[in-house]
Amino acid sequence: MIEVTDLCISIRKNKAVLSLLKDVRFSLGPGETLGITGESGSGKSLVTYALLGLLNRTAILTGNIALCGCRNLLKAGRQEIHQLRRQKIGYVPQNPQGSLTPTLSIGAQLKEVVAVKTGLRRKSAANCAADLLVKVGFSEPGQILRSFPHQLSGGMCQRVAVAMAIAGGPEILLADEPTSSLDLLSKNEIMTLLGKVQEEYNFAMVLVTHDLGLALKYCDTLAVFYSGRLVEMGEAGEVCFSPRHPYTKNLFGCFFCEVKGRESTVFDAEPPVLYDRLPGCRYIAGCHERIAACELKEPAFTRIGSSQVACWLYEGGENK
Amino acid sequence: MLIRALKNKLVLVCLILIGLYVVVSIGGTFFFQFEPNSQDLLQANTGPDAAHWLGTDYLGRDLLARIIYGSRISLTIAFFATLINVTVGFLVGSVSGLLGGLADRLLIGLVDIFWCVPPFLIVVMLTVVLEPGVKNIFIALGLVLWIPTARLIRGEVRVIRNAPFVKFARLNGAGSFKLMMRHILPICLPVLLTTAAFSIPDAIMAEAFLSIVGLGVQAPNASLGVLISDGLQSFRVYPWQWLFPVLSLIVLVLCFNILGDALHKAYSYRAKGLLEHD
Numbered sequence: 001m002i003e004v005t006d007l008c009i010s011i012r013k014n015k016a017v018l019s020l021l022k023d024v025r026f027s028l029g030p031g032e033t034l035g036i037t038g039e040s041g042s043g044k045s046l047v048t049y050a051l052l053g054l055l056n057r058t059a060i061l062t063g064n065i066a067l068c069g070c071r072n073l074l075k076a077g078r079q080e081i082h083q084l085r086r087q088k089i090g091y092v093p094q095n096p097q098g099s100l101t102p103t104l105s106i107g108a109q110l111k112e113v114v115a116v117k118t119g120l121r122r123k124s125a126a127n128c129a130a131d132l133l134v135k136v137g138f139s140e141p142g143q144i145l146r147s148f149p150h151q152l153s154g155g156m157c158q159r160v161a162v163a164m165a166i167a168g169g170p171e172i173l174l175a176d177e178p179t180s181s182l183d184l185l186s187k188n189e190i191m192t193l194l195g196k197v198q199e200e201y202n203f204a205m206v207l208v209t210h211d212l213g214l215a216l217k218y219c220d221t222l223a224v225f226y227s228g229r230l231v232e233m234g235e236a237g238e239v240c241f242s243p244r245h246p247y248t249k250n251l252f253g254c255f256f257c258e259v260k261g262r263e264s265t266v267f268d269a270e271p272p273v274l275y276d277r278l279p280g281c282r283y284i285a286g287c288h289e290r291i292a293a294c295e296l297k298e299p300a301f302t303r304i305g306s307s308q309v310a311c312w313l314y315e316g317g318e319n320k
Numbered sequence: 321m322l323i324r325a326l327k328n329k330l331v332l333v334c335l336i337l338i339g340l341y342v343v344v345s346i347g348g349t350f351f352f353q354f355e356p357n358s359q360d361l362l363q364a365n366t367g368p369d370a371a372h373w374l375g376t377d378y379l380g381r382d383l384l385a386r387i388i389y390g391s392r393i394s395l396t397i398a399f400f401a402t403l404i405n406v407t408v409g410f411l412v413g414s415v416s417g418l419l420g421g422l423a424d425r426l427l428i429g430l431v432d433i434f435w436c437v438p439p440f441l442i443v444v445m446l447t448v449v450l451e452p453g454v455k456n457i458f459i460a461l462g463l464v465l466w467i468p469t470a471r472l473i474r475g476e477v478r479v480i481r482n483a484p485f486v487k488f489a490r491l492n493g494a495g496s497f498k499l500m501m502r503h504i505l506p507i508c509l510p511v512l513l514t515t516a517a518f519s520i521p522d523a524i525m526a527e528a529f530l531s532i533v534g535l536g537v538q539a540p541n542a543s544l545g546v547l548i549s550d551g552l553q554s555f556r557v558y559p560w561q562w563l564f565p566v567l568s569l570i571v572l573v574l575c576f577n578i579l580g581d582a583l584h585k586a587y588s589y590r591a592k593g594l595l596e597h598d
Contacts, residue, residue, distance in 0.1 A: 052491060086493035099488035101503045109489075112502070116493040164492050 001204040002028040002051070002172060007063035009046055009055060017060065018274050021046050021228045023301075023310075024063070026221070028204040030171070035219030035236060036208045037251075041271065042225040044208045048174045050074075051206065052089060053081035068171045086117050090165030090203070092175040092194070096157035096182075100149035106160055107145030110167075117168030132163040136193055155186025159193060166197050173198070173205045180210065191218055212255040216240045224248050227271035227282040229298075234307025244309045246287045281312065289313060331582040334575040341572055345392035348385075356381065356389035357540045365558050374564045378554060383561065386542055387568050393543040394572070397458045398523040404462025405523075406516050409469025414508065416470070417477025418500060424474075431470050439464040443526065447535045454537060457530060461523050469515050476508045510587035517580030521573035528569060544569045 009021040021043040028034050036044045049055050051065060053073055065073040068088040070080060085091075093099040101109055110129040114120055120128055126145075133141035136159040149157055158178060165173060175194065179187040191214065198205055209215050215222055216236055223233040224247065232245040243249045257264040269285035272278065280295040281287070287294070293312040302314045360380035368375045374383040416427040434442070446460035480486065481504055489503045524544070530536040531545030532552075542550070544565050551562030 054491075082493065082495070085491060091488070091491040093484060093488050095484050098484040101485045101489065101507075103506050104502065112494065112498070113492045116495075116498075161488070164488075168493075 001030050001032075001067065002026075002206070003064075003066040004047075004051075005064045007047075007050060007065060008061070009043075009050060010060045011058070012060065016275065019228065020059070020274070021050075024230050025301075026223060026230075026233060028206070028221070030204055031198065031202045032221065033198070033205040033207055033219045035215035035222045036206065036225060037210065037212060037215050037222065038225030039271070041227075043228045044225055045176055047225075048091075048176050048206060048208055051172070051174055052085065052091060056081070087168050088171045090168070090170035090173040092158070092161055092165050092173065092178045094177040094180055096161050097149055097152075097154055099161055100157055102149055105146060105148055106152070110145065110160065110164060113164045114167050128167070129163075132167055133160070135166070135197070136160070136163045137189070153186070154182050155189055158182060158186070158190050162190070162193060162197065166201060169201060170203050171201075173203045174208075175205065176208045177210065178207070179214065187214075194218075212240070212252065213259070224251065228274075229282060229310060230308075231283070231311070232307060232309045234305070238305065238307055244304060244307060244314060245283075245311045246289050246313075247283045250286065328582060330578060334578045334582075337571065337575045338579065341391055341575075342395065345388055345395055348388040348392075356385040356542070365554075365561075367558075368560060375558070375560045377550060377561055383547075383564055386547055387544070387565055390542045390544045390547050390565065391568065391572065393454060393537055393541065394524050394527060394545070394569075397454060397461065397527045397543065398520045400458040401461035401465060401523040401527075402516050402519040404459065405465035405469055405519050406512060407466075408462070409466035409515070410473055410508075410512055412466065413470040413473025414477050414505060417474040417481065418504070420478075428471070428474060431467055434464075434467045435471075439467070440526075440529070443530065444533075444535060447530060452530075452535050452538055454541075457527055457536065458523070461526055464526075465519055465522065469512075469519070472511060472515060473508055476511050477504060480504050480507050510583070513587060514580055514584040517576055517583050521576040521580075524569065524573055524576075544572075 004027070005025050007021065007024040008019065010017050010019040012018075024043075024047060026034060036047060038044050046055070050061065051067065051073070053076060055061060056074065056076075061074045063074070067073060068084060070076055070084060073081070073084075076084070100106070104112075107126070107129060110132065111125045114125045114128045114132070118125075118128065129145065130141040133144055138144050138156075138159065144152070144156070144160070149160075152160070173194070178194070179190055182190060194205065194207075195218065207215065207219060219236045221233065222236040222239040224231050224239065224245065226247045232239060232243065232248045239248060240252055243252050254264050272282055272285070278284070278295070279297060281290070281299055284290055284294050291312055293299075293315070299310045299312045299315065301308045301310050304314055358381065360376070362380065363372065363376050364378055364380040366372055366376050366380075372382050372384070374387065376382055377386070412427055412431065416424045416431075442464050443460045446463065447456060450456035450460065486499060486503050489499055494503065527536060527543055528545030528548060531543055532549040534549075536545050536549075537543045539546075547565035548562060548569065551558075551565055555562045
């Protein structure tokens with residue numbers, strides 16, 4: 001379904017080439033959910049942008065993204081990407097209220113999306129829009145169709161956005177922090193809804209989130225990013241309860257301290273600046289377990305159990 | 321939104337006054353007993369009385385008739401100047417904002433060059449070259465007024481183009497044309513409407529200025545500016561000849577300004593904070 005191999009993203013600035021994201025690889029089958037987490041600026045959203053083909057004209061991309069029958073998205077033409085977005089890829093935004101056009105009624109927007117994605121016209125598009133609204137949990141679709149985005153709450157707007165995302169019967173759904181601007185109840189509601197529609201359409205879902213609890217609960221695989229690199233990826237439970245990379249340990253250490261109401265003792269260093277990186281591991285400043293090798297070269301991926309870790313501690317097997 | 325704006329009494333009064341100006345200035349000369357340009361030297365310089373409600377000027381022409389007729393010319397000039405302003409400004413601004421890149425730089429470079437020249441200098445030069453006359457005045461005014469409008473619309477388009485809802489619409493498969501026609505340009509319209517409402521008093525004032533310096537509407541026709549200019553010459557002896565045209569200009573300009581402000585408040589999505597949360 002999605003097969004990303006050695007994806008690197010960089011940009012050219014003042015003749016220098018700045019690497020934003022390096023060596024990302026994962027694969028995802030139908031019905032599976034991949035969680036992507038990491039701090040702000042670690043490259044989480046970039047992955048979704050790359051999967052949407054948004055970066056093709058602005059960034060330098062190497063590697064390969066194969067999805068939904070497109071062998072390499074990075075080399076796909078504009079028309080092909082448009083076609084993919086219309087029929088295969090759904091996107092759920094971070095800021096639902098700001099993501100709906102304020103001048104158009106929900107009905108006008110939803111019908112437009114339905115028309116574009118399914119090719120239905122007028123009456124049948126309107127019926128389809130109403131059906132979609134029922135599917136995302138509105139009991140009175142007619143009233144919602146007539147209202148404007150500012151008349152709905154954040155959670156309701158997000159459900160409308162989900163309806164738009166699933167209008168074309170997607171094979172992939174990308175959710176970029178779909179719940180970060182919502183309260184807990186709406187958050188729960190949206191995640192349940194996403195789970196429900198995933199069951200119905202059996203799409204592969206990429207869930208970018210800061211919320212580790214959410215990631216643990218809804219994802220099959222969890223990928224942790226740090227400073228533009230994938231540092232650890234594996235089965236969600238394993239990454240969460242027996243993290244291997246020191247950064248993941250710190251991250252989940254913080255999370256469990258918060259859950260249990262304890263003061264966190266984790267010290268975290270600022271990630272290295274984009275244009276001033278040393279040759280060694282990127283987490284060297286915040287890492288308590290560093291060894292001599294860390295300063296010399298960036299670690300490659302090592303497979304341990306179901307996980308992959310990029311850390312020198314695990315080079316050549318389980319922790320010594 | 322418009323209905324809520326109308327509930328404001330002041331706005332309603334302004335709208336009625338503007339309507340009155342338009343109706344009277346278009347129809348007024350048909351049912352009014354005095355011709356604006358017919359002279360009656362025996363009645364020259366009379367003050368306001370029962371026959372001539374606002375008095376007469378130095379040639380004995382009825383001042384009310386002249387003000388009505390003058391308002392018609394002023395409004396005509398303002399309307400067409402605004403039409404040119406809004407059309408050209410919107411076209412240049414939106415093309416520049418939407419295309420970006422080289423086209424944007426060229427267009428906005430042109431706008432910047434115009435921006436550096438004092439607008440009245442351009443208007444004065446144009447009216448001198450084109451010969452003074454109603455048509456040429458509004459062409460000259462329109463050709464100057466569009467410059468700030470284009471910049472305004474360009475800025476607006478550039479902000480909206482990067483708004484999350486445009487990105488989301490694009491990701492949902494909307495093509496460039498649809499994106500432009502449904503998700504970007506309609507959101508600029510309130511700004512354009514407000515600009516138009518403010519452009520009308522600007523044009524009226526600019527035309528009045530041109531008339532006062534002698535480049536405006538030519539005799540015997542008169543706009544409000546010409547009337548003010550004429551009245552000014554005998555201001556000390558016959559103050560009403562100056563006062564009434566000035567009053568009617570003030571009321572007209574004030575009405576459009578208040579209306580523009582109300583439109584801005586009622587329609588501007590930015591003012592309502594709908595574009596703010598990101």
